[in-house]
Amino acid sequence: MAGLYLHVPFCKKACHYCDFHFTQSLKQIDEMVDALCLELEMQSEFLGKDSIYTIYFGGGTPSLLEHQHLKKIMKVIQYEYDLASNIEITLEANPDDLSPERLEAFYSNGINRLSIGIQSFHNENLEWMNRQHTGDEAIEAVLNARQAGFENISIDLIYAVPAVDHSIWEADLKQAIRLRPEHISSYCLTIEPRTAFGKWLEKGRIQEIDEDFAAEQFEILLDTMYRHGYDQYEISNFAQPGYESRHNSAYWKDEKYLGIGPSAHSYNGKFRKANVANNAKYLKGMEEGKIPFEVITLSREDQINEYILTSLRTKWGCSLDLLKEKYGVDLLMEHRDYLNKISLQDLIYEDERHLILTDSGKLLADKLASDLFIEAEE
Ligand code: SF4
CATH class of the missing domain: 1.10.10.920 (Arc Repressor Mutant, subunit A)
Structure with missing residues (x-):
């Protein structure tokens, strides 16, 4: 059994904490989809004879993909790869993209799990992190997803956002539980050097994350998850019984995976490789029929x-x-x-x-x- 990961390197806005690979210019999205399809064809032997039991559209913001993009990609995948009958197909989404029409397009293309980047329901925190959506839009996105038929929804939340006390975090968790997602991922805010927060830290505009404050919020998280029947199967990941993310588990259990798109990593049991983390170089390479990657050697x-x-x-x-x-x-x-x-x-x-x-x-x-x-x- 193996996993397939597709990196969709576009975002409408740069969140202040994020150091993933993406660009804010959406101009080349069609070209990128064609390149992903080509790479899928070229890499169809990478995983040997293993069936694919999880596909994960990550990014970036894969919810920017239109119906025709997904249709094209899924057609190639179905043609080139052996898919398990009970496959899990996850798409990472931002709440502001989840209109009923777009959700319907995802659902009809076989997406059966959504991972929604909510981070907080508190508008001030969302603005501070430069998120594109409001708290109400996040709630509406989950409700719309249910309406569209999604029975496996994960939401992401961020803790340790500076505050005078824990009341905002407690309210975020309360709201999350009310929505009853099958899965919750919750990460501590980190300040990475190449981000807006990293620059603010350098200039003294913000402080380092307070470790004790973060630890207290982590404990509140554990307690809330435990009380509401979510199993902590990994430090930052909580699931209702039977809803652990297959994509995450594949990484932790040393299973094979193929990553498609700029910055995506792959592992086939023998070696690892990483595609170039640059859209222009990736597209140029694919235009020339060569996947730009480097082999990663681990001792x-x-x-x-x-x-x-x-x-x-x-x-x-x-x-x-x-x-x-x-x-x-x-x-x-x-x-x-x-x-x-x-x-x-x-x-x-x-x-x-x-x-x-x-x-x-x-x-x-x-x-x-x-x-x-x-x-x-x-
Ligand atoms: S957090 Fe998600 S939406 Fe925000 S910049 Fe990073 S990849 Fe894009």
Whole structure:
């Protein structure tokens, strides 16, 4: 089983926190769709004989795609790839794009899961982050999606937005729960250097995110999700039973995936590659019939450490047997004293040969994972 990812690198507006690859000029959207279709044809052997069980339109803003764009792309996919009968096809969407007509176009093209970038229902926060939509539009988008027949909806929320107290975050969560999405992804606001917030930080216009404030909001999030029946299957991802995102899980479980479009990454079990993160270079390459990509070489230690980092973020945890069988690493032996220490501190536990973080451990996930990294042999 494998996954397919398509990167749609266009946005109407640049959100102040975002450092993904996109352009605000929509001029080349038709050309880009043709290039994606061509790359889909050229890459049809990349995943071998594996069936595709998840397709994910990410970006950028894939909800900018029109009916005829999706129709073209889906036709190529259906022709070139072996699709599982119960395939999950997700499209990332911004609320302001989700009119009943456009939702109908998505639905009729086989999209069966929407991931809606809401981030907050609070208009001041939305404006501060330079989002294109209002809180009311976000609510309407989810209601419209239900009306159009979508039975699998995910929403994204951002926490740790600076505020005097937690009341806005609590109200955001309350509103989210009222909508009963099947899945909620919630990320801590981060300030990346190449973004508007990054520049504001440099100029002293904003402060670094307060870690204690963020940790408190994360705890409010965990508590709310738990009380309303959402399972935290990854640190930032919560699902009603049976609604974990297949796309996300494929990455964490080391499954094969093919990424199409500028900046998309691929992995076929043997090697990884990354397409150029530049629309003009990507389009030029495709015009010449050559996919502009570079192979990413990960050392054995990089692969092990990447597995430790991603698996510890999930509820399934880090498999000691996988590390032993695939890489010959005995993590318990390597870090015996440290593991004893953090298990006594109630940050981690072992269950059926898996290391799993406790709720307190999840707050320190990246630090704990990096302390468990394997060092390259001299
Ligand atoms: S957050 Fe989404 S909509 Fe905003 S700039 Fe980034 S990719 Fe575009």
